Amino acid sequence: MSVHVTGLRAEAAGRTLVADVDFALDAGRVLAIVGASGSGKTTIGSALLGAVKPGVTATGTVEVAGVDVLTCAPGEVPAAYLPQHPAAVLNPVRRIGGVLTEIANARRLQPRRAGSALARAATAERISDAMRRVGLDDPAFLRRFPHQLSGGQQQRLVLAQAFLCEARLLVADEPTTGQDLGNRDRIAAELRLAAEGGMAVVLLSHDLELVAAVADDLLVLDAGRIAERGPAAQVLAEPRHDYTRRLLAALHPEPALAGDAQAPIRIAGRGLAVHVGSRRTRLLDGVDFEARQGECLAVLGASGSGKTTLARTIAGLQQAAAGALDLDGEPLPVRGRRRTRAERARVQYVFQDARASFDEHRSIAEQVARSAVRLRGLTPDQARAEAARVLADVALEPETAARRRDKLSGGQLQRAALARALAARPQVLVCDEITSGLDALTRNGVLDLLADLKTERGLTILLITHEPAVAARLADRVLRIEAGRAA
Secondary structure (H helix, E strand, O other): OOEEEEEEEEEEOOEEEEEEEEEEEOOOOEEEEEOOOOOOHHHHHHHHOOOOOOOEEEEEEEEEOOEEOOOOOHHHOOEEEEOOOHHHHOOOOOOHHHHHHHHHHHOOOOOOOOOOHHHHHHHHHHHHHHHHHOOOOOHHHHHOOHHHOOHHHHHHHHHHHHHHHOOOEEEEEOOOOOOOHHHHHHHHHHHHHHHHOOOEEEEEOOOHHHHHHHOOEEEEEEOOEEEEEEEHHHHHHOOOOHHHHHHHHOOOOOOOOOOOOOOOEEEEEEEEEEEEOOOOEEEEEEEEEEEEOOOEEEEEOOOOOOHHHHHHHHOOOOOOOEEEEEEOOEEEOOOHHHOOHHHHHHEEEEOOOOOOOOOOOOEHHHHHHHHHHHHHOOOHHHHHHHHHHHHHHOOOOHHHHOOEHHHOOHHHHHHHHHHHHHOOOOOEEEEEOOOOOOOHHHHHHHHHHHHHHHHHHOOEEEEEEOOHHHHHHHOOEEEEEEOOEEO
Protein backbone atom coordinates (compact mmCIF):
# COMPACT_ATOMS: atom_id res chain seq x y z
CA MET A 1 0.00 0.00 0.00
CA SER A 2 1.30 3.49 -0.85
CA VAL A 3 -0.96 5.08 1.79
CA HIS A 4 -2.07 3.46 5.02
CA VAL A 5 -4.16 5.32 7.63
CA THR A 6 -5.29 3.68 10.86
CA GLY A 7 -7.18 5.22 13.78
CA LEU A 8 -6.57 8.82 12.71
CA ARG A 9 -7.96 11.28 15.23
CA ALA A 10 -7.43 15.04 15.28
CA GLU A 11 -8.43 17.48 18.02
CA ALA A 12 -8.10 21.22 18.56
CA ALA A 13 -9.10 23.28 21.60
CA GLY A 14 -11.15 20.41 22.97
CA ARG A 15 -13.02 19.88 19.69
CA THR A 16 -12.81 16.65 17.70
CA LEU A 17 -12.09 17.43 14.05
CA VAL A 18 -11.88 13.85 12.77
CA ALA A 19 -12.17 10.52 14.55
CA ASP A 20 -11.74 6.80 13.77
CA VAL A 21 -10.59 7.37 10.19
CA ASP A 22 -9.11 4.31 8.49
CA PHE A 23 -8.33 3.72 4.84
CA ALA A 24 -5.65 2.33 2.54
CA LEU A 25 -4.73 3.35 -0.99
CA ASP A 26 -2.58 1.64 -3.60
CA ALA A 27 -0.31 3.46 -6.02
CA GLY A 28 -2.14 4.14 -9.25
CA ARG A 29 -5.54 4.68 -7.65
CA VAL A 30 -7.58 7.77 -6.84
CA LEU A 31 -9.47 8.04 -3.56
CA ALA A 32 -11.99 10.89 -3.33
CA ILE A 33 -12.98 12.21 0.10
CA VAL A 34 -16.19 14.26 0.04
CA GLY A 35 -18.33 16.02 2.61
CA ALA A 36 -19.69 19.41 3.56
CA SER A 37 -17.45 22.30 4.57
CA GLY A 38 -16.02 21.61 8.02
CA SER A 39 -16.50 17.84 7.74
CA GLY A 40 -12.77 17.16 8.17
CA LYS A 41 -11.52 16.68 4.60
CA THR A 42 -8.74 19.28 4.86
CA THR A 43 -7.69 17.92 8.27
CA ILE A 44 -7.18 14.48 6.73
CA GLY A 45 -5.28 16.02 3.83
CA SER A 46 -3.03 17.91 6.23
CA ALA A 47 -2.31 14.71 8.15
CA LEU A 48 -1.32 12.94 4.93
CA LEU A 49 1.15 15.73 4.24
CA GLY A 50 2.52 15.71 7.80
CA ALA A 51 1.42 19.32 8.09
CA VAL A 52 -1.34 19.51 10.69
CA LYS A 53 -2.04 23.10 11.75
CA PRO A 54 -0.61 24.57 14.97
CA GLY A 55 -2.93 23.78 17.84
CA VAL A 56 -4.16 20.56 16.23
CA THR A 57 -3.16 17.25 17.79
CA ALA A 58 -3.19 14.25 15.46
CA THR A 59 -2.86 10.67 16.65
CA GLY A 60 -2.97 7.31 14.94
CA THR A 61 -0.90 5.94 12.08
CA VAL A 62 -0.45 7.77 8.77
CA GLU A 63 2.09 6.16 6.45
CA VAL A 64 2.98 7.24 2.90
CA ALA A 65 5.33 4.89 1.02
CA GLY A 66 6.41 3.44 4.36
CA VAL A 67 7.17 6.84 5.94
CA ASP A 68 5.33 7.80 9.13
CA VAL A 69 4.43 11.35 8.10
CA LEU A 70 3.11 12.36 11.53
CA THR A 71 6.60 12.01 13.04
CA CYS A 72 9.10 12.55 10.20
CA ALA A 73 10.76 15.84 9.23
CA PRO A 74 8.77 17.98 6.72
CA GLY A 75 11.35 17.49 3.98
CA GLU A 76 11.03 13.71 4.24
CA VAL A 77 7.31 13.53 3.41
CA PRO A 78 7.05 11.88 -0.05
CA ALA A 79 3.92 13.82 -1.00
CA ALA A 80 2.93 16.88 -3.00
CA TYR A 81 0.06 19.26 -2.32
CA LEU A 82 -2.37 20.83 -4.74
CA PRO A 83 -4.25 23.42 -2.61
CA GLN A 84 -7.72 24.91 -2.83
CA HIS A 85 -6.37 28.49 -2.89
CA PRO A 86 -3.28 28.51 -5.12
CA ALA A 87 -2.20 32.06 -4.26
CA ALA A 88 -1.48 30.88 -0.71
CA VAL A 89 1.44 28.71 -1.89
CA LEU A 90 2.79 30.81 -4.76
CA ASN A 91 5.63 33.29 -4.22
CA PRO A 92 4.16 36.70 -5.14
CA VAL A 93 7.51 38.46 -5.69
CA ARG A 94 9.29 35.92 -7.88
CA ARG A 95 8.80 35.11 -11.54
CA ILE A 96 7.27 31.74 -12.28
CA GLY A 97 10.23 30.42 -14.27
CA GLY A 98 12.73 31.01 -11.47
CA VAL A 99 10.64 29.12 -8.91
CA LEU A 100 10.04 26.20 -11.27
CA THR A 101 13.76 26.01 -11.97
CA GLU A 102 14.53 25.70 -8.25
CA ILE A 103 11.94 22.94 -7.84
CA ALA A 104 13.25 21.04 -10.86
CA ASN A 105 16.87 21.33 -9.70
CA ALA A 106 15.96 20.15 -6.20
CA ARG A 107 14.44 17.01 -7.72
CA ARG A 108 17.14 16.36 -10.33
CA LEU A 109 17.42 12.61 -10.81
CA GLN A 110 21.10 12.52 -11.82
CA PRO A 111 23.88 14.69 -10.41
CA ARG A 112 25.07 17.34 -12.84
CA ARG A 113 26.81 20.62 -12.30
CA ALA A 114 23.96 23.13 -11.87
CA GLY A 115 25.48 25.59 -14.32
CA SER A 116 26.31 23.12 -17.10
CA ALA A 117 24.56 23.40 -20.43
CA LEU A 118 23.36 19.81 -20.12
CA ALA A 119 21.82 20.46 -16.71
CA ARG A 120 20.13 23.64 -17.88
CA ALA A 121 18.71 21.89 -20.94
CA ALA A 122 17.39 18.98 -18.83
CA THR A 123 15.80 21.38 -16.34
CA ALA A 124 14.19 23.44 -19.11
CA GLU A 125 12.80 20.29 -20.71
CA ARG A 126 11.26 19.07 -17.45
CA ILE A 127 9.68 22.48 -16.81
CA SER A 128 8.37 22.64 -20.37
CA ASP A 129 6.85 19.18 -20.03
CA ALA A 130 5.17 19.99 -16.71
CA MET A 131 3.73 23.26 -18.02
CA ARG A 132 2.55 21.58 -21.21
CA ARG A 133 0.74 18.90 -19.21
CA VAL A 134 -1.35 21.53 -17.42
CA GLY A 135 -2.03 23.62 -20.51
CA LEU A 136 0.35 26.51 -19.74
CA ASP A 137 2.75 25.78 -22.57
CA ASP A 138 3.24 29.39 -23.71
CA PRO A 139 6.84 30.31 -22.69
CA ALA A 140 5.57 33.79 -21.79
CA PHE A 141 4.08 32.34 -18.59
CA LEU A 142 7.58 31.73 -17.22
CA ARG A 143 8.31 35.47 -17.24
CA ARG A 144 5.16 36.42 -15.35
CA PHE A 145 4.47 36.80 -11.64
CA PRO A 146 1.65 34.72 -10.05
CA HIS A 147 -0.65 37.74 -9.68
CA GLN A 148 -0.60 38.14 -13.48
CA LEU A 149 -2.39 34.80 -13.85
CA SER A 150 -6.09 34.14 -13.40
CA GLY A 151 -7.27 31.95 -10.52
CA GLY A 152 -7.60 28.97 -12.84
CA GLN A 153 -4.13 29.52 -14.30
CA GLN A 154 -2.67 29.77 -10.78
CA GLN A 155 -4.28 26.42 -9.94
CA ARG A 156 -2.72 24.79 -12.98
CA LEU A 157 0.66 26.31 -12.11
CA VAL A 158 0.56 24.66 -8.68
CA LEU A 159 -0.31 21.36 -10.35
CA ALA A 160 2.77 21.74 -12.58
CA GLN A 161 4.90 22.27 -9.46
CA ALA A 162 3.45 19.07 -7.98
CA PHE A 163 4.43 17.12 -11.11
CA LEU A 164 7.97 18.46 -10.85
CA CYS A 165 8.27 17.19 -7.26
CA GLU A 166 7.91 13.51 -8.35
CA ALA A 167 6.09 12.61 -5.15
CA ARG A 168 4.57 9.21 -4.28
CA LEU A 169 1.32 10.80 -3.13
CA LEU A 170 -0.60 13.76 -4.52
CA VAL A 171 -3.11 15.40 -2.17
CA ALA A 172 -5.41 17.50 -4.32
CA ASP A 173 -7.59 19.89 -2.29
CA GLU A 174 -10.40 21.22 -4.51
CA PRO A 175 -8.16 21.35 -7.63
CA THR A 176 -10.99 22.54 -9.90
CA THR A 177 -11.88 25.56 -7.77
CA GLY A 178 -12.30 28.55 -10.09
CA GLN A 179 -11.90 26.42 -13.23
CA ASP A 180 -14.16 26.48 -16.27
CA LEU A 181 -15.50 23.18 -17.60
CA GLY A 182 -12.77 22.78 -20.21
CA ASN A 183 -9.98 23.25 -17.69
CA ARG A 184 -11.77 21.00 -15.21
CA ASP A 185 -11.69 18.22 -17.80
CA ARG A 186 -7.95 18.86 -18.28
CA ILE A 187 -7.31 18.69 -14.52
CA ALA A 188 -9.32 15.47 -14.32
CA ALA A 189 -7.16 14.00 -17.07
CA GLU A 190 -3.97 15.08 -15.29
CA LEU A 191 -5.07 13.52 -11.99
CA ARG A 192 -5.69 10.27 -13.80
CA LEU A 193 -2.33 10.64 -15.53
CA ALA A 194 -0.63 11.13 -12.15
CA ALA A 195 -2.27 7.92 -10.93
CA GLU A 196 -1.35 6.03 -14.09
CA GLY A 197 2.24 7.20 -13.60
CA GLY A 198 2.40 5.37 -10.27
CA MET A 199 1.25 8.00 -7.78
CA ALA A 200 -1.50 7.50 -5.24
CA VAL A 201 -3.96 10.39 -5.46
CA VAL A 202 -6.21 11.60 -2.65
CA LEU A 203 -8.80 14.04 -3.97
CA LEU A 204 -10.56 16.29 -1.47
CA SER A 205 -13.47 17.73 -3.38
CA HIS A 206 -17.00 19.12 -3.39
CA ASP A 207 -17.16 18.64 -7.16
CA LEU A 208 -19.07 15.39 -7.50
CA GLU A 209 -18.83 15.50 -11.29
CA LEU A 210 -15.05 15.53 -10.96
CA VAL A 211 -15.25 12.72 -8.42
CA ALA A 212 -17.36 10.63 -10.81
CA ALA A 213 -14.85 11.27 -13.60
CA VAL A 214 -11.61 10.37 -11.80
CA ALA A 215 -12.17 8.50 -8.52
CA ASP A 216 -11.79 4.76 -8.08
CA ASP A 217 -12.94 4.80 -4.47
CA LEU A 218 -15.07 7.20 -2.46
CA LEU A 219 -15.14 8.07 1.24
CA VAL A 220 -17.97 10.28 2.55
CA LEU A 221 -17.31 12.32 5.71
CA ASP A 222 -19.97 13.70 8.02
CA ALA A 223 -18.84 15.75 11.04
CA GLY A 224 -15.37 14.20 11.03
CA ARG A 225 -16.47 10.57 10.80
CA ILE A 226 -16.82 8.20 7.88
CA ALA A 227 -20.49 7.98 6.91
CA GLU A 228 -20.08 5.80 3.82
CA ARG A 229 -17.34 4.26 1.69
CA GLY A 230 -16.97 2.06 -1.34
CA PRO A 231 -16.29 2.06 -5.07
CA ALA A 232 -17.02 5.59 -6.34
CA ALA A 233 -19.42 4.53 -9.09
CA GLN A 234 -21.43 2.38 -6.68
CA VAL A 235 -21.71 4.99 -3.92
CA LEU A 236 -22.75 7.73 -6.37
CA ALA A 237 -25.33 5.51 -8.08
CA GLU A 238 -26.75 3.79 -4.97
CA PRO A 239 -25.96 5.84 -1.83
CA ARG A 240 -26.91 4.03 1.36
CA HIS A 241 -26.47 6.82 3.91
CA ASP A 242 -29.01 9.64 4.18
CA TYR A 243 -26.25 12.24 4.30
CA THR A 244 -24.82 11.00 0.98
CA ARG A 245 -28.30 11.11 -0.56
CA ARG A 246 -28.74 14.74 0.58
CA LEU A 247 -25.38 15.72 -0.93
CA LEU A 248 -26.40 14.26 -4.28
CA ALA A 249 -29.90 15.77 -4.16
CA ALA A 250 -28.42 19.24 -3.61
CA LEU A 251 -26.89 19.13 -7.09
CA HIS A 252 -30.29 19.96 -8.64
CA PRO A 253 -31.91 22.86 -6.71
CA GLU A 254 -34.89 24.93 -7.85
CA PRO A 255 -34.03 28.24 -9.60
CA ALA A 256 -34.50 31.52 -7.74
CA LEU A 257 -37.41 33.88 -8.44
CA ALA A 258 -36.84 36.17 -11.39
CA GLY A 259 -36.26 39.88 -10.86
CA ASP A 260 -38.46 42.67 -12.23
CA ALA A 261 -37.61 43.11 -15.91
CA GLN A 262 -39.00 46.68 -15.76
CA ALA A 263 -36.98 47.79 -12.71
CA PRO A 264 -34.69 50.80 -13.19
CA ILE A 265 -31.09 50.30 -14.26
CA ARG A 266 -28.96 50.20 -11.11
CA ILE A 267 -25.46 49.99 -12.62
CA ALA A 268 -24.16 50.17 -16.18
CA GLY A 269 -20.79 50.21 -17.93
CA ARG A 270 -19.79 51.47 -21.36
CA GLY A 271 -16.62 50.72 -23.28
CA LEU A 272 -14.66 49.38 -20.31
CA ALA A 273 -11.08 48.59 -21.27
CA VAL A 274 -8.06 47.44 -19.24
CA HIS A 275 -4.50 47.27 -20.56
CA VAL A 276 -1.44 45.97 -18.69
CA GLY A 277 2.29 45.83 -19.26
CA SER A 278 4.62 47.73 -21.54
CA ARG A 279 3.06 45.99 -24.54
CA ARG A 280 -0.41 47.19 -23.50
CA THR A 281 -1.85 43.68 -23.35
CA ARG A 282 -5.64 43.93 -23.40
CA LEU A 283 -7.36 42.15 -20.54
CA LEU A 284 -10.67 43.91 -21.20
CA ASP A 285 -11.61 45.46 -24.51
CA GLY A 286 -14.67 47.72 -24.80
CA VAL A 287 -17.15 45.83 -22.61
CA ASP A 288 -20.70 47.17 -22.14
CA PHE A 289 -23.16 45.87 -19.54
CA GLU A 290 -26.15 46.87 -17.44
CA ALA A 291 -27.94 45.38 -14.44
CA ARG A 292 -31.29 46.38 -12.97
CA GLN A 293 -32.34 46.85 -9.37
CA GLY A 294 -33.10 43.45 -7.82
CA GLU A 295 -31.51 41.60 -10.71
CA CYS A 296 -28.65 39.11 -10.91
CA LEU A 297 -26.40 39.43 -13.94
CA ALA A 298 -24.15 36.39 -14.30
CA VAL A 299 -20.81 36.90 -16.07
CA LEU A 300 -19.67 33.64 -17.65
CA GLY A 301 -16.43 32.80 -19.41
CA ALA A 302 -13.43 30.53 -19.46
CA SER A 303 -10.57 30.90 -17.02
CA GLY A 304 -8.50 33.92 -18.07
CA SER A 305 -11.26 35.37 -20.28
CA GLY A 306 -11.48 38.62 -18.30
CA LYS A 307 -14.37 37.94 -15.92
CA THR A 308 -12.49 38.88 -12.76
CA THR A 309 -10.90 41.89 -14.49
CA LEU A 310 -14.40 43.18 -15.28
CA ALA A 311 -15.52 42.53 -11.70
CA ARG A 312 -12.54 44.36 -10.21
CA THR A 313 -13.03 47.27 -12.62
CA ILE A 314 -16.67 47.65 -11.56
CA ALA A 315 -15.63 47.60 -7.90
CA GLY A 316 -12.88 50.18 -8.49
CA LEU A 317 -10.09 47.74 -7.67
CA GLN A 318 -8.65 47.66 -11.20
CA GLN A 319 -7.63 50.79 -13.07
CA ALA A 320 -9.37 51.07 -16.43
CA ALA A 321 -7.71 52.55 -19.50
CA ALA A 322 -11.05 53.66 -20.95
CA GLY A 323 -14.79 53.51 -20.38
CA ALA A 324 -17.39 54.82 -17.96
CA LEU A 325 -19.64 53.55 -15.16
CA ASP A 326 -23.05 54.83 -14.03
CA LEU A 327 -24.75 54.06 -10.71
CA ASP A 328 -28.45 54.91 -10.55
CA GLY A 329 -27.98 57.15 -13.56
CA GLU A 330 -25.12 59.15 -12.02
CA PRO A 331 -21.44 58.86 -13.03
CA LEU A 332 -19.44 56.49 -10.83
CA PRO A 333 -15.66 57.08 -10.94
CA VAL A 334 -13.93 54.19 -12.65
CA ARG A 335 -10.89 54.68 -10.45
CA GLY A 336 -11.62 53.46 -6.96
CA ARG A 337 -9.42 56.10 -5.32
CA ARG A 338 -11.68 58.82 -6.68
CA ARG A 339 -14.82 57.33 -5.17
CA THR A 340 -16.31 58.80 -2.04
CA ARG A 341 -16.83 56.66 1.03
CA ALA A 342 -20.55 56.46 0.19
CA GLU A 343 -19.79 55.34 -3.37
CA ARG A 344 -17.43 52.65 -2.14
CA ALA A 345 -20.09 51.42 0.27
CA ARG A 346 -22.73 51.22 -2.48
CA VAL A 347 -20.63 48.83 -4.60
CA GLN A 348 -19.10 46.00 -2.61
CA TYR A 349 -16.84 43.16 -3.76
CA VAL A 350 -16.74 39.60 -2.41
CA PHE A 351 -13.47 37.87 -3.28
CA GLN A 352 -13.10 34.36 -4.67
CA ASP A 353 -10.41 33.52 -2.09
CA ALA A 354 -12.27 34.43 1.08
CA ARG A 355 -9.45 33.19 3.31
CA ALA A 356 -6.87 35.53 1.79
CA SER A 357 -9.25 38.48 2.09
CA PHE A 358 -9.33 38.30 5.91
CA ASP A 359 -6.62 39.44 8.33
CA GLU A 360 -5.23 36.38 10.09
CA HIS A 361 -4.64 38.31 13.35
CA ARG A 362 -8.17 39.65 14.00
CA SER A 363 -11.47 37.92 14.64
CA ILE A 364 -14.03 37.64 11.87
CA ALA A 365 -16.58 39.64 13.88
CA GLU A 366 -14.08 42.46 14.39
CA GLN A 367 -13.36 42.67 10.67
CA VAL A 368 -17.05 42.66 9.73
CA ALA A 369 -17.64 45.49 12.21
CA ARG A 370 -14.70 47.40 10.75
CA SER A 371 -16.49 47.53 7.41
CA ALA A 372 -19.42 49.39 9.01
CA VAL A 373 -17.04 51.81 10.75
CA ARG A 374 -15.01 52.68 7.67
CA LEU A 375 -17.76 52.77 5.06
CA ARG A 376 -20.79 53.98 7.04
CA GLY A 377 -19.18 55.98 9.82
CA LEU A 378 -20.80 54.00 12.64
CA THR A 379 -19.41 54.14 16.16
CA PRO A 380 -17.63 51.00 17.41
CA ASP A 381 -20.66 49.97 19.49
CA GLN A 382 -23.03 50.52 16.58
CA ALA A 383 -20.69 48.61 14.27
CA ARG A 384 -20.53 45.62 16.61
CA ALA A 385 -24.32 45.50 16.73
CA GLU A 386 -24.47 45.73 12.93
CA ALA A 387 -21.87 42.98 12.60
CA ALA A 388 -23.89 40.71 14.88
CA ARG A 389 -26.97 41.34 12.72
CA VAL A 390 -25.40 40.59 9.35
CA LEU A 391 -23.50 37.59 10.72
CA ALA A 392 -26.82 36.20 11.94
CA ASP A 393 -28.28 36.85 8.48
CA VAL A 394 -25.64 34.57 6.94
CA ALA A 395 -26.12 31.93 9.68
CA LEU A 396 -22.77 32.35 11.46
CA GLU A 397 -22.98 31.78 15.19
CA PRO A 398 -21.37 34.38 17.52
CA GLU A 399 -18.94 31.74 18.78
CA THR A 400 -17.80 31.02 15.22
CA ALA A 401 -17.51 34.71 14.31
CA ALA A 402 -15.36 35.33 17.38
CA ARG A 403 -12.63 33.11 15.90
CA ARG A 404 -9.85 34.06 13.53
CA ARG A 405 -9.91 33.02 9.89
CA ASP A 406 -7.83 29.84 10.25
CA LYS A 407 -10.43 28.38 12.60
CA LEU A 408 -13.24 28.57 10.03
CA SER A 409 -14.05 26.29 7.12
CA GLY A 410 -14.16 27.50 3.54
CA GLY A 411 -17.95 27.72 3.57
CA GLN A 412 -17.98 29.64 6.85
CA LEU A 413 -15.41 32.10 5.51
CA GLN A 414 -17.41 32.67 2.35
CA ARG A 415 -20.48 33.54 4.40
CA ALA A 416 -18.34 35.80 6.59
CA ALA A 417 -17.10 37.60 3.48
CA LEU A 418 -20.70 38.17 2.44
CA ALA A 419 -21.50 39.52 5.90
CA ARG A 420 -18.58 41.95 5.72
CA ALA A 421 -19.84 43.29 2.40
CA LEU A 422 -23.43 43.52 3.67
CA ALA A 423 -22.27 45.53 6.70
CA ALA A 424 -21.66 48.40 4.26
CA ARG A 425 -25.32 48.19 3.11
CA PRO A 426 -24.45 48.05 -0.58
CA GLN A 427 -26.79 48.45 -3.53
CA VAL A 428 -24.53 46.40 -5.82
CA LEU A 429 -22.78 43.21 -4.75
CA VAL A 430 -19.99 41.91 -7.01
CA CYS A 431 -19.46 38.22 -6.26
CA ASP A 432 -16.32 36.72 -7.82
CA GLU A 433 -16.56 32.91 -8.02
CA ILE A 434 -17.80 32.79 -4.43
CA THR A 435 -19.32 29.31 -4.76
CA SER A 436 -16.15 27.72 -6.15
CA GLY A 437 -14.88 25.02 -3.83
CA LEU A 438 -18.10 24.83 -1.78
CA ASP A 439 -19.98 21.58 -1.38
CA ALA A 440 -23.45 21.41 -2.91
CA LEU A 441 -25.25 21.89 0.41
CA THR A 442 -23.18 24.92 1.42
CA ARG A 443 -23.30 26.35 -2.10
CA ASN A 444 -27.08 26.20 -2.13
CA GLY A 445 -27.17 27.95 1.24
CA VAL A 446 -25.04 30.81 -0.13
CA LEU A 447 -27.15 31.04 -3.30
CA ASP A 448 -30.36 30.99 -1.24
CA LEU A 449 -29.03 33.93 0.76
CA LEU A 450 -28.18 35.86 -2.41
CA ALA A 451 -31.62 35.08 -3.83
CA ASP A 452 -33.25 36.51 -0.70
CA LEU A 453 -31.11 39.64 -0.90
CA LYS A 454 -32.07 40.07 -4.53
CA THR A 455 -35.82 39.62 -4.13
CA GLU A 456 -36.43 41.00 -0.63
CA ARG A 457 -33.97 43.91 -0.51
CA GLY A 458 -33.66 44.76 -4.19
CA LEU A 459 -29.91 44.15 -4.17
CA THR A 460 -28.26 44.06 -7.60
CA ILE A 461 -25.84 41.13 -7.92
CA LEU A 462 -23.08 40.70 -10.46
CA LEU A 463 -22.19 37.02 -10.24
CA ILE A 464 -18.83 36.08 -11.75
CA THR A 465 -18.78 32.35 -12.39
CA HIS A 466 -17.56 29.61 -14.69
CA GLU A 467 -20.37 27.29 -13.62
CA PRO A 468 -23.47 27.35 -15.86
CA ALA A 469 -25.45 25.54 -13.15
CA VAL A 470 -24.79 28.37 -10.68
CA ALA A 471 -25.87 30.95 -13.26
CA ALA A 472 -29.03 28.97 -13.99
CA ARG A 473 -29.80 28.83 -10.26
CA LEU A 474 -29.62 32.58 -9.58
CA ALA A 475 -29.19 34.72 -12.70
CA ASP A 476 -31.86 36.71 -14.54
CA ARG A 477 -29.52 37.40 -17.47
CA VAL A 478 -26.09 36.25 -18.63
CA LEU A 479 -23.13 38.21 -20.03
CA ARG A 480 -20.48 36.05 -21.69
CA ILE A 481 -16.87 37.22 -21.85
CA GLU A 482 -14.39 35.80 -24.36
CA ALA A 483 -10.83 37.10 -24.67
CA GLY A 484 -11.73 40.31 -22.87
CA ARG A 485 -14.79 41.11 -24.96
CA ALA A 486 -18.52 40.66 -24.48
CA ALA A 487 -19.56 37.73 -26.69
